[in-house]
Amino acid sequence: MAGPVGAGKSTFVRAVSEIAVVDTDRQATDETSLLKQKTTVGFDFGRLQFSPDMALHLYGTPGQDRFDFMWEELISKAHAYILLVPANRPATFRKAHLIYQFMSERVALPMVVGLTHTDCEEAWSADNVAIAMDLAEPTQRPPFVEVNATEPDSVTRALSALIQQYILITGAA
Amino acid sequence: MVPNTQKIQMLLQSLVTNSPEIEGASLVTLDGLPLASTLPGHMDEERVSAMAATMLSIGERIGEELQKGNVGRIFVESDQGYCMLTSCGDDAVLLVMATTAAKQGLLQLAIKRSVADLKLALG
Numbered sequence: 001m002a003g004p005v006g007a008g009k010s011t012f013v014r015a016v017s018e019i020a021v022v023d024t025d026r027q028a029t030d031e032t033s034l035l036k037q038k039t040t041v042g043f044d045f046g047r048l049q050f051s052p053d054m055a056l057h058l059y060g061t062p063g064q065d066r067f068d069f070m071w072e073e074l075i076s077k078a079h080a081y082i083l084l085v086p087a088n089r090p091a092t093f094r095k096a097h098l099i100y101q102f103m104s105e106r107v108a109l110p111m112v113v114g115l116t117h118t119d120c121e122e123a124w125s126a127d128n129v130a131i132a133m134d135l136a137e138p139t140q141r142p143p144f145v146e147v148n149a150t151e152p153d154s155v156t157r158a159l160s161a162l163i164q165q166y167i168l169i170t171g172a173a
Numbered sequence: 174m175v176p177n178t179q180k181i182q183m184l185l186q187s188l189v190t191n192s193p194e195i196e197g198a199s200l201v202t203l204d205g206l207p208l209a210s211t212l213p214g215h216m217d218e219e220r221v222s223a224m225a226a227t228m229l230s231i232g233e234r235i236g237e238e239l240q241k242g243n244v245g246r247i248f249v250e251s252d253q254g255y256c257m258l259t260s261c262g263d264d265a266v267l268l269v270m271a272t273t274a275a276k277q278g279l280l281q282l283a284i285k286r287s288v289a290d291l292k293l294a295l296g
Contacts, residue, residue, distance in 0.1 A: 022238070024230035026203040027264075041205050041223070042230040066205060066223040 001044075002071065002099050003084035004092040005063035006035045008116040008149030010044045012084060013060045015155040017046025032064065039063070043070060048159070056159065065095070068102065075103050080110040080166045082158060083142075084149070085129060088120035093132040100133065110166040114147040114158050180294040181209045188287045194275035195283070196254070199268045200261065200291060201225045208265060225268040229258050259284055262292045 001009040014021050024042030032039045044060030059074050061067070075081065081103065085096045096113075103109070113135070115126055126144040130136045143165055147158040166172065185198045189211045199210035199218065205226030207218045228247055236244040247258040254272045257280070261267045269284055 022234060024227070024234055026205075026226065026230060028204050029202050030204065030206055032204070039204055041203070041226040042234070062227075064205075064223075066219050067227065069220070069224060070227060 001058065001060045001082050001084055002075070002103065003061075003063060003082075003114075004086070004089075004095040004099065005032050005039065006089070007063065007084035007086045007092070007096075008147075009060040009063065009084055010040055011149040012082075012114075012116075012147070012155055012158075013044045013046040013058045015149060015152045016048050016159070017058060018049060019047045021046045030064070041067065043074060050159065050163070054163075065098070071099070071102060072106065075107055075109070078107070078109060080162050082112055082114045082162055084114045084116050084147070085133070086117045087115045087123040087126075087129055087146075088117040090124060090132065093129060097133045097135075100135070110162065110169040112143045112145055112158070112162050112165055114145055116147055116149050118146045119148070176208065176296050177294045178209060181291060182211075184287055184290050184294060185209055185211045188269070188283060192271075192275070192279065192283055194271045194280070195269060196272060197270045198287075199225065200265050201268065202265060203229070213270075221268065225258055225266055229260070229266050232258070255280070257284060259288055261288050262295050265291070265295055267291060 001012050003009055022045040024040055025038040026041045028039040040060060040062045046058040048056045050056050061071050061074055083096060083100055086092055117123060130141055135141050143161055145158050145161045148154040181200060188198050189195050197212040199212060199221055200208040201222035202208060203226055205223035207222040210218045212218060212221060232247040233244045236242060245260055249256040257269045259267045267288055271280055
């Protein structure tokens with residue numbers, strides 16, 4: 001799970017993990033504190049037995065770019081990733097785009113964009129977010145899914161979309 | 174109380190200048206923002222601070238998970254020197270980098286003294 005601050009990465013992992021989530025939350029003292037009290041400074045780790053023969057290890061990254069060494073560390077061993085983007089905070093779309101670029105420069109992995117906070121009044125549509133993130137070109141546009149990171153069912157659906165994308169791209173069954 | 178930033182900067186400066194083996198020191202918040210630093214020129218203060226916070230948080234998680242209680246210090250020994258992280262009150266952590274020439278006892282003592290002074294200056 002990658003994405004800007006406050007997209008819902010830690011919440012996403014917590015929503016479906018069957019083990020107690022390993023988190024590295026600390027009191028936020030930067031502009032993050034305007035949004036929430038705590039922020040991830042290492043990573044979140046959770047696990048989900050998706051089917052009898054498939055277990056997912058879920059890693060949540062920190063959102064602030066000063067932690068980009070953790071993005072690098074985590075993405076280098078990932079099999080796929082979800083880029084979570086808060087649809088109600090257009091100011092973060094550029095950050096999300098930069099994270100996408102950061103990942104794309106290092107790995108070619110199956111991915112989907114997970115739009116969070118879509119129930120908020122100011123939320124942008126998937127099409128408009130895609131345009132803002134410079135991903136609107138049909139050949140470039142990854143799948144977009146709406147996800148409520150607090151809802152286990154919704155998170156599971158987003159993970160299904162990611163697994164489908166993984167199978168599609170890698171040909172794994 | 175408001176942290177005395179001038180005093181903090183001075184304490185880090187004297188920690189680094191008084192021991193030739195100490196190459197740099199940085200005091201950072203637990204969410205990885207620099208409070209004050211004296212670092213070798215090529216090092217990026219923001220990045221170093223974030224790394225210190227990550228290292229401490231993961232170390233503390235390990236301490237917790239393996240039932241070893243609270244982490245007071247994290248020590249990284251590499252072939253080209255040492256990195257030491259020492260918790261410094263409730264809001265900060267001190268990162269010290271030293272060369273392989275550093276004597277462990279002196280290093281620990283210098284850090285212990287600095288931490289005591291830094292805690293006071295942090296308020």
